[in-house]
Amino acid sequence: MDSRRRARREARESALLTLHRAERPKIQQQFADLKRGLSAVTDEEWEGIPEVGNLTRRKRQRNERTYVVPDSVLVGDRAKGEYESSLDARQQENGGFDTPASDGALTNFVEIGQARDKILSLKLDQASSGLSSTLPPGSTSAFASGTSTSIDPKGYLTSLDSVAIKSEAEIGDIKRARMLFDSLVKSNPKHAPGWIAAACLEEHAGRLVAARKLIKQGCEHCPRSEDVWLEAARLHNNDDAKVILANAVQHVGQSVRIWLAAADLEGADVKARRRVLRKALEHIPNSVRLWKETVNLESSPQDARILLARAVEVIPLSVDLWLALARLETPDKAKAVLNKARKAVPTSHEIWIAAGRLLEQEATREPTSKEKEEGKVKSQDQRDKELLAVEKTIETGVRELRKHQVLLTREQWLKQAEQAEEEGSPRTCEAIVKATVSMELEEEDRYETWVADVQSLLDRSKIGTARAVLAYALRVYPDRASLWRSAADLEKTFGTPESLDSILEQATKCVPQAEVLWLMRAKERWVRGDVGGAREVLVRAFDTNPESEQIWLAAVKLEATNGELGVARELLGRARAVAGTQRIWMKSAVFERQQKNYDAALDTLRTAISKFPKFAKLYMIQGQIYQHSLSNIPAARAAYSNGLKACPKEPILWILASRLEEQDNKSIKARSLLEKGRLAVPAEERLWAESVRVEERSGGNAQAKAMLARGLQECPASGLLWSMSIWAEPRPMRKSRSVDALKKSADDPLIICTVARLFWAERKVEKARECESGSRNGDCWGWWMKFERQHGTEEYREIVTRECTGAEPRYGELWAGVAKSDAWAGRSVAEVLEEVADRLV
Structure with missing residues (x-):
């Protein structure tokens, strides 16, 4: 049964295969008749068949076959490059150069050499053209021609530099x-x-x-x-x-x-x-x-004007073209142009600003010689009216822009004001500020916002805009003394003496109770040499502020400096009777001491101490008179002792008492006083510094270093102690010590001065000059002046003097000792600076 089934299955599969082959025969079967027909193709037809290309898109492997070169070929090639330097007998008979050829002609070797040179030249030209095609744009080949006998070295090297040699990775990319x-x-x-x-x-x-x-x-x-x-x-x-x-x-x-x-x-x-x-x-x-490019090419204003007139007809919405046309026209025609522009572009704020600038230029324009001859010179009233028209124009412009829904922000208007200032139109700038500076502000925020605006504008050096903002703020807040002070400082720095005096006059009228404004006005007149004007200002200040301590003392200083000692003494007496403050009593005693009236000074001090027993400076002055002027050590010790009992928290009293004992050769008692002072006033850098100096003057350097270390633990941010610590280190260690000091107290002027002195010692002049910073420490200014004396010019020294006068330093151990001494009373800041620089070691 299995064999029968197998036989039936094979018969069925054979029938199916036969049917399939009948429907889809093999390619071999399809071309069988054609193959049989190839037997009749002749050899010529076979050779006429073209080669079939590689249709598989695959790279075929080539069978590289090598063959052994016969020795005869090698020997022939070896002899090919040889030159025969000797002549045979026949060549010698013919003169050596011309030899007969087989047809009887002579061979000219000179022509052969020239031909060879020509071929070489052609090859070099081809190489040159090939190289130039591969060079980058703009580079030139060094081989201009094959016959060239000279090469430009510079051009050749430039071409080599411009040829970029690409790596394999670059080529692959x-x-x-x-x-x-x-x-x-x-x-x-x-x-x-x-x-x-x-x-x-x-x-x-x-x-x-x-x-x-x-x-x-x-x-x-x-x-x-x-x-x-x-x-x-x-x-x-x-x-x-x-x-x-x-x-x-x-x-x-x-x-x-x-x-x-x-x-x-x-x-x-x-x-x-x-x-x-x-x-x-x-x-x-x-x-x-x-249109702009075309107009810029015109050299004649008339032609440019004609082009722009056509341009605004074609493009009536272009603000730039309208403004350019207005700039080229005469003032009268420019007004007409701007009026047309305003109608064509009612939403442009630039047109309104340009109109304001045009009015300002006409108002401030200097008359020509022809106008002067014809008597057409504008009066000041006419100029003022035209300048008022600028403000009205800008106000109208802002109002019209709002009607057309053009709502520029307050900051954008301030930018426009700054731009007007840069372009030389201060009144237009003021008009813009006046019309827009109060926009979008709540009433309670206006003062702070305007003050911030002024500071921001000053930081960007926009002086005119800042002045305009201040002027508007003063109209709104005329009773703010701080605003008047800012306006006065602005005029003092960037304005003229006349403008400063005008501002101060308005300030004293609006804020008569502001003592500092009266004093500034009197001082400015005094500095300019107008002593009578300064007295007049102080008299008016007395009428307004009869009990003002500062005004009384300013009047006394004015009279004493100008040699009116009797008037100054009388003023001090009236001040003690009217005001009677502790500072007036102290200045009275100082005045008598400076005039060497020690008895009167001591009497004044006794009365003052009875009135103000807690005022430490009275005890200091009393002790200094006894110690330095009268050489009465016990009385001075008693004065300092009384002061310490009344004012135990005053470090200067402890220092003066310690120095008195040290002067009396009682170092142990001096140390004891300083220790008591450190207990009474903890974390006081001046007491620790004085303790270190006492140890140094006693010769105990180890004790001084230990005391300095304790002081730095107690006062880790003390610039005075860090400065002393830097100088106490050996020279190689000072730089690292200064780095630690800057980390602890980088803003301290003493630290900055110390770092500058380190640069100075290393001859790094420019770095030392950069480190100097203005402060109210007079000793730093003295070191700066000493530095400029050695390494600077007269111009640098004038800069130091000017900046020091502006800073008005009050502090500094040496500075205070010189400025407050009787010998230097009434001297200027510049004179004190020179003396301090002389004394610094």
Whole structure:
């Protein structure tokens, strides 16, 4: 049964296979008759059959076969390059050069050499042309011709520098990018950036010809893309670029960039540029940029005016064109132009600002000689009226802009005011500020906002705008003394003496109780040499502030400095009777001490101490008179002792008492007093510094270092102690010590001065000068002056003196000792600075 089933199955499969072969015969069976017909093909027909290409897209392996070269070939090649230097007998008979050929002619070796040189020259020219095709654009080959006998070394080296040698990785990247861009432009030939990128790649690879071919195809496929045309013009030389852009205009005639590029190709030929731009305006009459470029090429104002008049007719909404036309017109015509512009563009704030500037220029313009001859000189009243018209114009402009829903923010208006200031129109700037500075502000926020605006404007050096904001703020808040003080400081720094005096006069009228404003006004007049004016100001200040301590003392200082000692003494007596403050009593005692009236000074001090027993300076002055002027050590000790009992928290009293004991050769008691002072006033750097100095003067350097270390633990941010610590270290250790000091107290002027002195010691002059900073410590100013004496010029020394006078230093151990001494009473800051610089060691 199994065999029968197998037989039936095989018969069935054989029938199916036969049927299948009948329907789909094999290729061998299909071409069997053709194969049989090949027997009749002749040899000529066989040789005429073309070779079949490799359709599998696979690289076939080549069977590289090598053959052994026969020895005869090697021997022949070896003799090929040899030269025969000897002549045979026949050549010697013919003169050595010309030999008869087989046909009887003579062989000329000179001509053969010339021909060889010519061939070599041609080969060098070919090499040169091949090299120049591979060089980057702009580089030149050193081999101009094969016959050249000289080479420009500079040009040759430049060409070598410009040839970029690409690495294998770069070459691989270029190949991969080339394949990608090739696929991109083939799959999407209408994609302009693809053609541009492919051309840039070829340019980067040094194949400029291929890049030009690619961009040419890009222009053919993307004729509406201005970028493709511009790139094509860039890749070609000037003449070819003109042709390319001329073709571009046929396809993208509305492209402003194409026309501008075509005008740029004309170079310095103004007529050609003007011709191109005017042709462009025929195609694109509504392009503001083309009109501007065309006007800029005109050398005659009349022609430019005609062009702009036509431009504003074609493009009436262009503010820039209206403003340019107004600038070229006469003042009367400019007003008419701006009126037309305002009607055409009612939403432009630039037109209103330009109108204000025009009015300001007319008001402040100097009359010409012809106007002076004809008597057409404007009076001051007329000028003031015209300047008021500026404010009205800007106010009207702001109002009209709001009607047309043009809502510029307050910050934007301030920017416009700053721009007007930069362009030389201060009254327009003030008008803009006056009309807009209070916009969008709540009433309770106005003062703080305006103060912040003034500070911000001063930081950006916008003085006129800051002055205008201050002026408006003073109109709103005339009773704010701080605003008047800011205005006075502004005028003192950036204004004139007359403007400062005017501001101070208004300030003293609006805020008569502000003592500092009266004092500033009197001082400014005194500095200018107007002593009578200063007295007048102080008299008016007395009437307003009869009990003002500062005004009384200012009057006394004025009279004492000008030699009116009797008047000063009388004023002090009246001040003690009227005001009677502790400072007035102290100044009275100091005045008598400076006049060497020690008995009167001591009497004044006794009375003052009975009135003000807690005022430490009275005890200091009393002790100093006994110690230095009268040499009465016990009385001085008693004065300091009484002061310490009354004012135990005053560190200067402890220091003076310690120095008195040290002067009396009682160092142990001096140390004891300082220790008591440190207990009474903990964390006081001056007491610790004095303790260190006592140890140094006693010769105990180890004890001084230990005391200094304790002081730094107690006062870790003390600039005075850190400065002493830096100088106590050996020279190699001072720099690292100064770094630690800057980390602890970087803003301390003593630390900065110490770092500057370290640079000074290392002869780093510029760094030392950069480290100097203005402060109220007079010792720092003294070191700066000493430094400029050694390394600076007279100009630098004048700068130090001027800045020191402006800073008015009060502190500093040596400075206070000089400025407050009787010998230097009434001296100027500059004189004290010179003396301090002389005493510094």
